[in-house]
Amino acid sequence: MDISAVNALSYEDFVNTFGNVVEKCPVITAAVWSRRPFVSLNALEAAISDFIDELPESGKEGILRCHPDLAGRDLQRGTLTRESRQEQAGAGMDALTSGEAERMARLNEEYKKRFEFPFVICARMNDKANILLQLSERCQNERAVERARGIEEVKKICRLRLQSLLLTDGANKL
Amino acid sequence: MDISAVNALSYEDFVNTFGNVVEKCPVITAAVWSRRPFVSLNALEAAISDFIDELPESGKEGILRCHPDLAGRDLQRGTLTRESRQEQAGAGMDALTSGEAERMARLNEEYKKRFEFPFVICARMNDKANILLQLSERCQNERAVERARGIEEVKKICRLRLQSLLLTDGANKL
Missing domain, CATH: 1.10.3330.10 (Oxo-4-hydroxy-4-carboxy-5-ureidoimidazoline decarboxylase)
Incomplete structure (x- = not known):
């Protein structure tokens, strides 16, 4: 899937596809859909990372507790x-x-x-x-x-999950 | 379950019990566990409501998209x-x-x-x-x-789900 295909997804398909890139936190995926279009995989990853960083400390602890x-x-x-x-x-x-x-x-x-x-x-x-x-x-x-x-590790996990979903072959490299 | 029993729950039991009071958003439940002890059901509900209100608009849209x-x-x-x-x-x-x-x-x-x-x-x-x-x-x-x-409605749904979980009989009224 290339990034233009990602940007064309409805929120429902976007959440169905990427809803678990942060473990059991589909609300994060659903939130960053608002920030599309993404110019690249890195931009999608950055949007997720920024959303997490803007949460209060309790929200970050909440993410960890979903693991x-x-x-x-x-x-x-x-x-x-x-x-x-x-x-x-x-x-x-x-x-x-x-x-x-x-x-x-x-x-x-x-x-x-x-x-x-x-x-x-x-x-x-x-x-x-x-x-x-x-x-x-x-x-x-x-x-x-x-x-x-812990949040740094969440982001590493997220990056690898995104890559697994998007980079299924070299030709689709984003 | 009375509020002292709620306050005594580990985060794992708390999320297992109340994780879907906001539809598919266990991270919200997991986050407000940080704010315990709660003096009442209303206080728990208020903590959830405050957490939602502090999210950016994209986060509120994310909650709606989980429905x-x-x-x-x-x-x-x-x-x-x-x-x-x-x-x-x-x-x-x-x-x-x-x-x-x-x-x-x-x-x-x-x-x-x-x-x-x-x-x-x-x-x-x-x-x-x-x-x-x-x-x-x-x-x-x-x-x-x-x-x-939509977020107002999410909070009404949350209140009724919390009540269903907590007020299973009059004697346990919080």
Whole structure:
């Protein structure tokens, strides 16, 4: 799909296609449709990023809270979104040893207790060992630092999801 | 559930319980969890309302675009959320005559073409005849007026959904 095809989409088709580029936040996709036409994939991504940046801090925390735990209950129950399932599986989150799973669960709980939102990281840019390492390290941060860091990761996830939807072959590069 | 029980919920349970009080916008619920404790149902409702009011106009349009058409494709395909299905059925949207269905479809399209978001009305506070009348009349408004009017309706829907979740018996009145 090239950018002119994106710009021609009705809001309904736009939200159906891109509604989960920010996990479980179709309202963000639906909002940025107001800012079309987009000159490029980067412009669409920037519109999403700007919308997020303009939210109050509670809104940014709300975005983080719409994300599932890594290797958490949703993965175990099969209730992850399609995108999250693929991303978590790609990073090996569905194939942890029992020791790794126990450590991940313990650190996830510690993180959520400290920050009141879940640990968010772009799983497609990290492997299992690195995710565990970063989760452990990021538990030591201050809340404001970690909120901003989580939102940075949301944007990385968003970029890769957009690319997957738009750049299905080189000829359609935006 | 009384308000002290609401205030004791983890963000995960809070979003699981109240995540669809604004249709398909769990991020709003997840954001207002930051503002707990709430002294009453009204305070929770006010926190949601304030969050919506602070969004840019594009964000308000985004909320409206997360709503399904009345008697539209989602109803026909069975893909409405549970809340919307009940509300639309209560207003008789699943039992239109062919003439009413045709008129509703035509007016919905006219409305969306004019305003670039769907017609939103609190179905539980209106019957079939009144919904068709208001849809027809509101098609004549200016866009800014209609955006504000749609958001008013979103808040009415939110209030009734919150009440349904919280006021399951008189003894728990908040």
